[in-house]
Amino acid sequence: MTGAVIGFCLSSGMLLVVSGWVRTRRPSIEQRVLPYVRDVLPQLPAPARASSTVEAVLGPAVRRVGTVVGEVLGGSASVSRRLTRMGSTTTVDEFRVRQVGWGAAGLGAAVALSSVLWTTGRAGGPVLLVVCALGFVAGVLWCDQHLSNRVAAREQAMQEEFPVVADLLALAVAAGESPVAGLDRVMRVCRGALADELGGVVADIRTGTPIADAFDALASRTGVGSIARFAEGLAIAVERGTPLVDVLHAQAADVRESARRELIEAGGRKEVTMMIPVVFLILPVTVVFAFFPGFVGLHLTSGT
Structure with missing residues (x-):
């Protein structure tokens, strides 16, 4: 009975995944109508062509995730402004796709860490899910911060x-x-x-x-x-x-x-910070050089 329930849940999940993937792979109304009106409106942008099979299969899903990430982070006006200030030819959509890639890298590192914690028994399932989510978010935010640092530099x-x-x-x-x-x-x-x-x-x-x-x-x-x-x-x-x-x-x-x-x-502003090497490095060495000869002399005198 347990095996039947597990098989039913697994098959239902796979069916939902496949049906959702097929539904999202349907061309949009813009993609279906654009080829027929291009000769009337030549100023319309040409549809993006995939350069590889991987891009053709995974490109729409990655771009959709990038759009969701942009909406969650507050829109694309700030990113567009920073890209313009940096003098980059990268579009906002391409930057969102890059953000998703950085998030996937962070998620992969979090999954690896979670696997180690799971095998050693140091954390439970909910904690590991939170770690994976934080890894993805950290990757996305790191990409955004990297862009800001490049603009500032x-x-x-x-x-x-x-x-x-x-x-x-x-x-x-x-x-x-x-x-x-x-x-x-x-x-x-x-x-x-x-x-x-x-x-x-x-x-x-x-x-x-x-x-x-x-x-x-x-x-x-x-x-x-x-x-x-x-x-x-x-x-x-x-x-x-x-x-x-x-x-x-x-x-x-x-x-x-x-x-x-x-x-x-x-x-x-960094005056206090600059005092750290003076107090903890230069001053002790100076004190040692000042008192060590006298200490050695006293030791020799007491020995004789």
Whole structure:
């Protein structure tokens, strides 16, 4: 009787899994109608094609899980903004799929740990289920935090590169070149995150985008205040013909002064932390070097 109940439950579960998989594999109304209206509306996006059999089989389910993860985490506006600030060509859907992959890796590590705990008898079933859930959540959140860290590192690099780029552009403009020609000349000798952003601005201008609109777009998508002010100043200078040399030198000096002030503030915040090696490493060694010769001398004197 017990075997019959177990077989019935197993077969019922397998039937539900197969029926649910078949139901979710049905093409959506968009996928069925889009091929017939593409010649009428050519601006519609082309359907994504799978590059492998694994992607064709598991791709829809992974994308669906990624959509659910995005809805649980609060939407895609923040992710889209961070991807834009990072200058990445990755779409939000692709990032959600990556998040699901990181979550699956975390789940796999949690399952391995749970298997060890189960075999050793150190934890029960409910605790192990919680561990697996926490592993998946940790993987998803780690991917999101990794994106935020990359954005912060890129913007920090852009802020560090800005004074040099501003001074070089000021020299080029003072020599008689236009702001766009000066940017083009600066981009030939500079490498880095800010150079890539300004190179994108120059490319947009060459493809027909108005100069002011290209600089306004840079100001709106960057997360660094000094670079946003720099782009807005260039846009105003191009529109009104105002001088740029003094403005660029002043902006570079402001950024250098801000970096110096932030360094001093960081040193003040970490003053106590910096005392740890002094108190626990340097001071004991100094004390040992100061008292050890006297201790040895006293020992020799008492021995004689």
